[in-house]
Amino acid sequence: MKVAFLLSKDPATTHGGDLTISRELMAISRSAHETVGLCLSPDVTSTRLDGDLWKVPKPAVAPAAIALRSLRRRRSLVHTRFDDDAYVEALDTIEADVYVADHSYMAEPFLRSRWAGSKPLLVNTVISESLVWSETRGIVGRIDSVRIRRDELRVARAARGVGTYDADEAAYYRSHGVPRARWLDVTLAPKPAVDVAASGRRLVFVGERAWPPNQQAFETLLEWWPDISRGIDDAELCVVGNRERTLALPPGVQDLGFVPDLDAFLGTCRAVVAPVTTGGGVRVKILDAASRGLPVVATSAAVGSLSSVFEIPPHDDREGFVEAARAMLLDRDAAAAEGTRIHTINADRWAAGVPQGTVLDWIAS
Incomplete structure (x- = not known):
């Protein structure tokens, strides 16, 4: 065919x-x-x-x-x-x-x-x-x-x-x-697992901010970051992806724009954060994180139906999101265990041919 x-x-x-x-x-x-x-x-x-x-x-x-x-x-x-x-x-x-x-x-x-x-x-x-x-x-x-x-x-x-x-x-x-x-029900091919146990207190948001939902999520993170980082002196939030416009950044936030070696950079991070409120769509942030074994803190719009696939609880209110993000920064062992868990789920699904079968069955339907 x-x-x-x-x-x-x-x-x-x-x-x-x-x-x-x-x-x-x-x-x-x-x-x-x-x-x-x-x-x-x-x-x-x-x-x-x-x-x-x-x-x-x-x-x-x-x-x-x-x-x-x-x-x-x-x-x-x-x-x-x-x-x-x-x-x-x-x-x-x-x-x-x-x-x-x-x-x-x-x-x-x-x-x-x-x-x-x-x-x-x-x-x-x-x-x-x-x-x-x-x-x-x-x-x-x-x-x-x-x-x-x-x-x-x-x-x-x-x-x-x-x-x-x-x-x-x-x-x-x-x-x-x-x-x-x-x-x-599509997930990505597994990548080498990130060594979350060796990471510093660094969270990352990834997204092209010419896409309005990503820009909105970025601005939300800037607003919530002081609460997330409060009392954690070495906490970092790194934002990756082409900028829509330059904004004032609170202490601990770096807007890195384009990163030449994304794989290497993500290998230094503790977790992905995604307070997306609309336009979740393909949800590649979640799929990519799972393929690498990076823990995720996300809203319902960000995680969508993948919440059941990877058993990731969504956090839609500010208080719950902030608490979950702080937990990732403060408990390295728990973050590492979570990364291993979702990496295993993703790898097992790929080995079993779940995503491949989903696509080929749809094309032949």
Whole structure:
């Protein structure tokens, strides 16, 4: 079977949580099927093939033109933004047995392609953009979130199947006329375990802060850090990921931005903290931490359905989050035991083929 993944970003040159898992899904697909990708890339000026990845020039954001097309097509802004004519033209030349739209909005070019109606489409929602827009993009986002949700349901109903990274989201789709919606129970391949027992009192937050939910979580951490670190003189909070803007930092906080060797740096940390309040989506922070054996202190939005997979209790209120983060700083042995526990769960799942089977079963469904 030949599988074509439809991507909004270039997985060869772009980083981010959604692409981390997209690359994992494509690698699993390649283990059983011929697999190609078609992506929008800022690094090319004309459509070209790079290995098994087709690259289409990614057009610059043109707000006025997008808004006009949005009105004409009666589509939300984000679904209009990624419905690109050059992408449709390239897609028309790629014949596959199954097409996988990575993000709901990447189903739009498929539905305008020659394959619509004759070839099966799977939609991996990754994250509900309607929730993100309503919480992080002001009045425009709150208004357009209604249209985004309508578009997400429309493309889901047009697909053969829908995959989500959250069990509750899959249940939502099933209750709204999408019976073949399922939770993709995907975890990452295990990495060498971090030596938490040798770590200092260092917590880490990882996230690209151009993504509004990550910026919000970062600002929350800055507000809560004085309570987390109170009375712990050597406590550190390190923030990793490209900055959205520079903010004043309380004592003990370092905004490191891009880290050249992330693996080596995370090997010096005691635990990952993630006070995310919306847009959990792919939850790569949690998946990556578990793959390394790094303990996690997180909210419900950050951990989602992975709470049951790794038996990680969420901490949604400030007091509970602060207490759990302080416990990681103050009790090295307990942190090390927690890291070993989640690393073992992750490794055992991978060895048993749980994530691989989830993806391959969905593609074949």
